């Protein structure tokens with residue numbers, strides 16, 4: 001593979017906010033929407049602090065990145081070719097949501113990214129101005145070596161919560177998953193009083209004494225060795241999970257910087273594209289939500305992230321559960337569900353396109369969120385003050401669901417849901433009714449609204465905990481003091 005680095009920045013012109021850039025940083029998001037989106041929000045926070053950026057990506061991911069950044073951003077996008085000769089990965093697939101099966105192909109995809117390293121390093125070497133620091137996704141473990149080679153401090157971007165990171169470490173460290181308990185039996189996590197997990201909350205590799213295979217190879221490469229990076233950037237806010245954030249920071253030499261919720265970075269932006277947003281035609285589903293507002297209906301938003309795989313049988317059961325609950329719903333389906341759209345007309349709306357999820361959650365008609373508990377969705381639900389029905393499916397989502405339903409109490413767990421679970425229509429119906437109209441629903445709604453206020457406060461310019469943490473981090477890395485604002 002040649003060093004065919006296409007440095008492109010034509011549109012992302014050199015419009016730098018007053019005073020010129022404080023420093024220059026490199027960002028490298030993992031090629032998955034759930035990882036790229038929050039890193040682009042982080043990009044906005046850097047731009048707002050007058051840090052110019054070089055963002056690395058691959059050709060097929062470039063349009064998404066360009067579209068997500070303000071047009072006037074002081075950001076250059078550098079394309080690096082995605083490896084084409086991976087037998088398991090169909091040609092042209094450069095993002096996990098395009099994989100025919102995330103479950104089986106994810107490790108091959110993630111392992112393949114290491115082949116980008118030579119091109120990445122050639123591009124880094126030629127970068128001017130020289131970067132003060134790099135933020136790259138934890139799934140791109142090999143960027144740590146590149147950063148070290150060039151003496152660039154690297155921050156690991158962690159898409160997960162402080163809770164999931166702490167609990168996973170504690171469970172592994174204390175070898176809690178190798179006991180006699182059944183998959184669904186609760187196990188106390190002794191380091192955190194009151195926290196309980198079960199074996200099925202974790203990936204197979206974590207609960208197998210001698211694991212092997214590509215997923216294990218990936219885990220070992222990405223998380224197997226102690227990190228030599230400068231620290232971790234967490235998409236969370238201290239007030240949401242203080243025990244877990246403090247725990248991680250007490251562990252060792254690296255700091256964990258909670259600088260989120262990153263989805264709030266778009267609220268007061270450096271960019272001036274609010275006008276464009278207002279003038280753009282409303283998509284059909286937002287118009288539909290407007291109608292529901294006039295009809296006085298509270299809508300359940302149903303969405304399972306960018307890559308969940310749901311069987312036709314389970315989709316049908318969801319449809320039945322929603323019908324039986326008599327709730328008004330907006331359901332975003334990524335794959336499958338043929339025929340449901342027509343059948344559900346009048347009861348709810350089904351959308352098969354990419355939507356602006358944050359826009360939907362912020363619509364006043366939306367009163368509940370049935371979610372797979374991807375961490376971005378959790379943060380977005382919390383920021384909108386919308387209580388959740390937690391239905392975890394894969395990755396660290398079962399831990400996020402515990403966070404939502406057991407730690408901060410902003411949602412209700414859907415009975416039977418989990419990594420291998422099948423949810424029956426009756427269980428979904430009950431959960432929906434409880435969330436939208438029950439006593440428990442009222443309680444979690446109140447809590448969600450409280451946390452929404454705290455989230456906004458955390459991101460508040462000047463005094464917010466996350467705002468200050470990010471400033472501190474930038475000061476540490478750039479050795480420049482932020483001007484008193």
Ligand SMILES: O=c1ccn([C@@H]2O[C@H](COP(=O)(O)OP(=O)(O)O[C@H]3O[C@H](CO)[C@@H](O)[C@H](O)[C@H]3O)[C@@H](O)[C@H]2O)c(=O)[nH]1
Nearest residue numbers: 034037159305306307354355356357374375376377395396
């Ligand atoms: O039509 C859509 C679909 C998704 N989204 C956005 O896409 C992101 C999806 O992220 P998330 O909710 O975290 O779900 P996943 O895509 O499943 O995220 C992966 O990455 C997360 C962060 O590491 C992990 O927490 C999850 O377990 C993992 O599956 C969110 O920002 C959504 O708002 C849209 O805007 N429109």
